[in-house]
Amino acid sequence: MAVTIAVLSQKGGTGKTTMVRTLTDVFRRIGVSTLAVDLDPQGNLSDYLDVAPEASPTVGDVLSGRASAVDAVHDGIIPANLGLAESELAMSGKMGRELTLRRALREVSDGYDVVLIDCPPALGLLTVNALVAADYALLSAEAQYFAMQGVEQALEVIELARENLNPDLEWLGVVLNIADMRTRHSREAYDSLREHFGERLFEQTIRQSIAYAESAERAQSIVDYRPDLGIDYLRVADELLGRLGLVDARGRLQPLLDDVAA
Numbered sequence: 001m002a003v004t005i006a007v008l009s010q011k012g013g014t015g016k017t018t019m020v021r022t023l024t025d026v027f028r029r030i031g032v033s034t035l036a037v038d039l040d041p042q043g044n045l046s047d048y049l050d051v052a053p054e055a056s057p058t059v060g061d062v063l064s065g066r067a068s069a070v071d072a073v074h075d076g077i078i079p080a081n082l083g084l085a086e087s088e089l090a091m092s093g094k095m096g097r098e099l100t101l102r103r104a105l106r107e108v109s110d111g112y113d114v115v116l117i118d119c120p121p122a123l124g125l126l127t128v129n130a131l132v133a134a135d136y137a138l139l140s141a142e143a144q145y146f147a148m149q150g151v152e153q154a155l156e157v158i159e160l161a162r163e164n165l166n167p168d169l170e171w172l173g174v175v176l177n178i179a180d181m182r183t184r185h186s187r188e189a190y191d192s193l194r195e196h197f198g199e200r201l202f203e204q205t206i207r208q209s210i211a212y213a214e215s216a217e218r219a220q221s222i223v224d225y226r227p228d229l230g231i232d233y234l235r236v237a238d239e240l241l242g243r244l245g246l247v248d249a250r251g252r253l254q255p256l257l258d259d260v261a262a
């Protein structure tokens, strides 16, 4: 059985999609078979992972019952496009609307070790579907003044999903993203998250750099484009695998960490 992780944030532009994209890449490098699911009508993850724009069927077709999840996997990703917004609307009037993705993924997830779901920047029905389909929620928070608030709001939605629909859902933690730890406000965001959430805050932060936009443009992983920055994600992956108890995979990551450090 795959471990399913929903990556979300209350705000837009906190680096969620970059996180899903990069973790997918890192996991695959160490033999952890990973299915990426784009659950954002913007389709950014599908772009980052170089899915052809006309690829079909998509996650929208799956959610509206027009296609099976198995048929919607294209090179290890279930892509999204604007049609997903329509599917979300159509879903919203139906019984069991929160369970649609969970039911659909059941038939594919067995073939993978990890399923990563990239949520849209809203805590609406799509994100709730991701939380109901997931075993774990992982938060990305941009390092700025309102980071705390955003995390608290996302946690409320996680709590609602747990109480009403998915009692087994666990919160893996929060990663401080797009951080410039030389600035006071990034350090303050880190400290307040640490104070409120303790160990749930990942030790490792993701540094802010223009190289992320450049690597996205080139459809290249930051791990290859700028290994000196990509190491942030290798270390987040290391913490994540530790939290998931995936000891063997963590062992296979070590040589990659050593390589960059050398």
Ligand SMILES: Nc1ncnc2c1ncn2[C@@H]1O[C@H](COP(=O)(O)OP(=O)(O)OP(=O)(O)O)[C@@H](O)[C@H]1O
Pocket (backbone or CB within 6 Å): 009, 011, 012, 013, 014, 015, 016, 017, 018, 019, 040, 042, 044, 119, 120, 121, 177, 178, 179, 206, 207, 208, 209, 210, 212, 213, 214, 216
């Ligand atoms: N560590 C980083 N430093 C600087 N820029 C980054 C970093 N990570 C991502 N970015 C850039 O920030 C922008 C938003 O990133 P991304 O798309 O991953 O965020 P998101 O949370 O998925 O956004 P949305 O809420 O719109 O889905 C992109 O242009 C991306 O290249």
Ligand SMILES: [Mg+2]
Pocket (backbone or CB within 6 Å): 016, 017, 018, 040, 044, 045, 118, 119, 120
């Ligand atoms: Mg995104």
